[in-house]
Amino acid sequence: MSLSLSILLTIALAPLVGSILAGLFGKVIGRAGAHTATILGVAIACGLSFYVLYQLVWGGAQNFNQDVYTWFEIGRFHASVGFMVDRLTAMMMVVVTFVSLLVHLYTIGYMADDPGYQRFFSYISLFTFSMLMLVMSNNFMQLFFGWEAVGLVSYLLIGFWYKRPTAIFANLKAFLVNRVGDFGFLLGISAILYFLGTLDYQTAFNHAPELVGKTLQITQNHAWDAATVIGVLLFIGAMGKSAQVPLHVWLPDSMEGPTPISALIHAATMVTAGIFMVARMSPLFELTDAALSFILVIGSTTALFTGLIGIVQNDIKRVIAYSTLSQLGYMTVALGVSAYSGAVFHLMTHAFFKALLFLGAGSVIIGMHHEQDMRYMGGLRKYMPVTWITMWIGSLALAGTPFFAGFYSKDAIIEAVGESHRWGAGYAYFCVLAGVFVTSLYSFRLLYMTFHGKERFTVAHGHAHAAHAKHDQPHGHDPHGESHDEDHADTHKEDTHHTPGVLEHAPHESPWVVTVPLVLLAIPSIVIGFLTVGPMLFGDWFGKAIHVNEANNVLGELAHEFHGALAMGLHGFTAAPFWLAFAGFAVATYVYLFNPSVADKAKHALKPVYEVLNHKYWIDELYFAVFAKGGVKLGEGLSKVGDAAIIDGAIVNGSASLVQRIAGGARRLQSGFLFHYAFAMILGLILLLGGYWLIGQ
C-alpha cells in the first residue's frame, strides 16, 4: 500500500478551493455558503490527513516523495513543486488540519456578527493551504513559498480589523520582522544550493555529509564552516517565524487579530513552522555543533525571559501570547540539544493545549462582552463552567502537571537538556528549570484572576435590558473591533466604548460552536502525551525523518530509563520540575486567590523589576527608534544629500547651469561693438603668427 499523489493533492488543494469560493464569491454564496465551503474543504483535508497518518503508521505505507510539476529547470539546477510525506509530515498535517477544523467551527460563533465573515473564512482556509504546502514540501523553494505565504495570511489576519490603528501597525511590524528572518533563511537556502547543488530535500540530505570540511570564504583570510553557516542562516529564518529573541517582538502585537487566528496561527501552527523546519533539516543541523549551541542559547533565553513578561500582563490574550513565546523557546532548546523529536512532540502537545487556552480566552472575551482586561474579571466560573473547566485543563497541561500532555513533552525536554554536554547546556538547563516556575505562576495567575475570587465587574441593568435576549448571542468582535458597516457600529457603541469593569449584561457561557471545540481540544490536552510518549519520544516512531548522530542522542540515553508513560508520570511527582511548578502554583494561589493585596505590595517593593518586565525590556522602543525611525531618517538623509544635492543638484542641473554660464560668457563676447571684433581679430592674428614663428624656431 502506498500513498497516492491524488490524495495528497486533495489534502493541499481542498482548503484552497474553499478559500477561493469564500473569498471571491463570498457575496454570492453568503455567510452560510462561505463557512460551509471552507469547513468542508478543511474537513476533507483533515480526514485524509488522518488517513495518511494511519496508512503510514499502521497500514505499512511507504514514505512518499514525488514532484508534481517543474517550477524551473536551468542547467543542473532544478526547482519543483512536490510532496514529501513521512511520519513527521503526517503528524504535522494532522495537527494543522485538526486545529484548523476546530478553529473554523469556533469562528462561526466568534465572528457571527462581523461584516467580514466571508473574508475571515477565506483567510483561514488560505492559511491552512499555505501551511500544508509548507509542511508537505519536498524542496526548499516550496518550503520558502509556504513560509512566506503563511506570513502573508498572518499579515492579512492581524490587520483583519483594518480600521484599528493598532492592528495595521501590528501587521506591518509582524511582516517586516518576519522578513528579517526570511532574509537569513533565503541566504541559507542559497548556501545549500551553492554547497550541495540542489534544492531538493532528499538529495541535499544524501549529500549532507559532504559539507564536512567545506568552508565559505568570508574575507581573504577568514573562512567559516559550511554547515555552521547553513545552520545559522536557516535558523535565523526560524527565529523570525517562531518568534525567538531578538525577533520575538511581533508575536505579542499579533494579538490585535481576532482570537481564532491567535489560536490557529499564532499558537498552534504557523509559529511552530520554524521548529518543524529545523527538525526536518536535522541531517544538516547534526553536522554543526556551533549552530546547535547558538540555537540552544537563543531558545533558552526566549523560554525564560519572555515567560517573565507574562507574569505582569493584564490582557488575557497577552499572557497567553507570552506563554507561547516561552513554550516556543522550550521547543527551540530541544532542537539545540539534538532532541528533535522532543521538540516536535512538544510542538504537538502545545498545539492542542495552547489552541485550547486561546479559544478559551476568546470564549471569556465573548462572555465578558469584549472585555480582555483580567483586572475587570474574576469569579467567572459560575457563569461559564465549560470554559472554566477546559481552561483549567489547558493550564494544567501547560504547567506540566504529571499525566497531562504538557508534562511528558516538557519534562522530556528538561531532562534532555540536563543530559546534554553541548556548549550552553548549563545555561539552558537553568533557564528551562526556572521557566517551569514562571510558567506555572502566570498560568494559575490567569486562572485565578479570570475565574476565581471576587467579581471585579458590575453589571449595569439599564435601558438595554430589553435587548438582552438578542445580546445573548455571542458578539462577533473583540473589544475595540468596530464592525465595518456603520449602522452596525452604532448599535454597539455602548459595548465598544464602555467604562472599564461595567458590563451591559451579565457574563454568559458561549454557544455550542464555541464550547465544543474547547472540549475537543481538552481531550488531547489530557491524554495525547500519555498515549504517544513511548513511541514518539523514545521509540523509533519518526524513523528516518529525523536524523540524530549517535554521540548527540540524548533522548536515546533517556530511553534507557523510560519504563512506560505511567511510570514516567509517577516519577514526575518526585522530580524537580514538578516541585518548581508546584511552587509557582502555591505562590499564585496565595497571592491571587487568598491575598490579592500582596500582588500590589510586591509590585511596589520590586518596582525596578516590575518596570523592566512591564516595558518588555524596552526592546520595542529600541527597535522602533533604531530601525523604524532611524530607517526613515537615513532615507531622508540619503534622499536629500545623494539624489537631490549631489546627483541632481551638482551633476545634472549643475551641468545644465554650467552650459548656461558658458553660453552666457560666450554671449558677452558677441557684444555688437565693431571695435571689440576688430580687437579680437588682431589678437587672433598675433597669436596665429606668433604660433607659426614659435614652431619655426
Next chain:
Amino acid sequence: MSNHLLSLLIWLPVVGAVPVLLAGAGRPGLARWISLLVAVATFAASLALLPAYDAATGTLQLGESLSWIPSLGINYSLAVDGISVALIILTTFVQILVIVGAWEIIQNKPHQYMAAMLVLEGLMIGVFCATDALLFYVFFEAMLIPMFILIGIWGGPRRVYATLKFFIYTFFGSIFMLIGLIYLYHKTGGSFAIADMANVHLTLTEQAWLFFAFLLGFAIKVPMVPVHTWLPDAHVEAPTGGSVVLAAVMLKIGGYGFLRFSLPITPDASHEFAWLVIVLSLIAVCYIGYIALVQQDMKKLVAYSSIAHMGFVTLGIFIAFLLVRDSNNPDAARLGMQGAMVQMISHGFISGAMFTCIGVLYDRMHTRQIKDYGGVINVMPVFAPFYVLFAMANSGLPGTSGFVGEFMVILASFSANPWIALFGAFTLIIGAAYTLWMVKRVLWGDIKNKHVAELKDVNGREIFVLSAFAAGVLVLGIWPEPLVHLMDASVARLVEQLAITKV
C-alpha cells in the same frame, strides 16, 4: 507571411496609427476602437511567434534582411531569440492594457494619444528585433519621440522640466553609444551587423572604451544609480499610460542592450568591470530602497522601487561573468541570467500594475500624495485586493512573479560571492518596508477625509486591466518554467559566449 512576421509586428502598430489619427478629435470613439483593434491584432501576431520560434536551439530566428543604405553597409535586418520573443509579447500585452486603461481617461486629443502609443509600440518591438546596430540605434532613439510627446502633452504641471530632463539624459547616453558603434563599424570593415561586431578582435583597452560607451547608453535607460534621477521626474509627470509603458517596457531596453552589445562585443572588459556594475546594482537595491521609503508621492515611490528592482537585472547579468570566468560555474551563471530575464518580464507586469493602480486613484482624487489617502479599502473593496496583490508582488512574495527573478539572482549570486547575495537579499526587508508602509497609509485605516469617503470603486474596464496584470503576476509566479524554457537555450548560448575571451 511567417518570414515577414517581425516586420509585420513592427509596422502593424505604426501603420495602424494612421487611421487612428485620421479618425480625428471629432470621433474619439472610433479612434479608440481602431487603436484597440490594432493593439489586439499586434498581440495576436506576437503570439504567433511562439509556435514559429524554435526554443530548443536558442539561435536568432525568423530573420529578414534588406539592404537599407548600401553605401554605408546598413541593413534593415531583423531576427529574434527567446529573450526577444518574451520581451515582444510583454510589449504587445501591456500595450492592450494601456489602451484600455486610457479609454475614457484621456479626453484631450485621444486620437493623438492613442496614435503615439501605437507608434511607440512598433518602435519598441523594432528595438527587440533589430540585429543591425544602426537599425537598433534608430529605433532606440526614435522611441524617445513618442514618449517625449506623451509626457509633454498629456503630462503633469512640471512636464516641460521632466521631458527635457528625460530627453537630454537619454540622448546624452546614446551619443556615446553611437560613437562606439561607429568605431566598431570601422573595425569590422564596414558592417553594422551586431554579429560581425561580436566577431571582431579587440584589445582590452578598446573594449574598455566601448564598454563604458555602452554602459552610459544603457545604464541611463535601465536606469542604474547614479544616472537614475530622470526616472522619478518622468514618472511623476507622465500620464498613467506613459508611466506604464515606460516602466513595463522601456526600462527593459536598457537591460536588453547589455545583453546584445556589452556581453558579446566587450566580454573581457565586461568581466573586468563587472564589479563596478555589481556594486552599482547593489547600491540600487539598498540605497534606492531607503530613498523609496521616504517618498511622499506614490508615483515617485514606485519609480524608485523600479530602480531598485531593475538592480536585479543588471546584477543577474553581470554576476554571470564572475560565475563563468572566476568560479567556473556556468550553470549558476545561467541561473543568474535567467533570473535577470525573468525579473525583466515580471517587473513589466508589476510596475505596469502598480502604476495602473496609482492611476486609478489619481483619476478619482487628483492627487498622488500618500498623506491625502487613508482607509481606501473601506470604499473600494474590489480595488483593494488588487492593490495588495501587486504590493505583495512588488515585495517579492513567493507565488507572485516578483519572487521568481529575485530568487534566482540571489541564489546565483551567493555562488559568486556571499556578500553580493547578502546585500541583494536586503530587498526582502527594505522592499517590503517601503511597499507595505505605503499600503498601510493608503489602503488600511479608517476613512481619512471626505474625498476618500466619496471614492467610487473600480469599474468594469479597470477591473479588466487589473485582472490581466494580476493573471500575469500570478501565472508567472506559480509556474515560471514555460517562460524559463522559452529563454533557456538563448541564455545558455549567451553564457557560452561570455566564457570566450577576445584578446
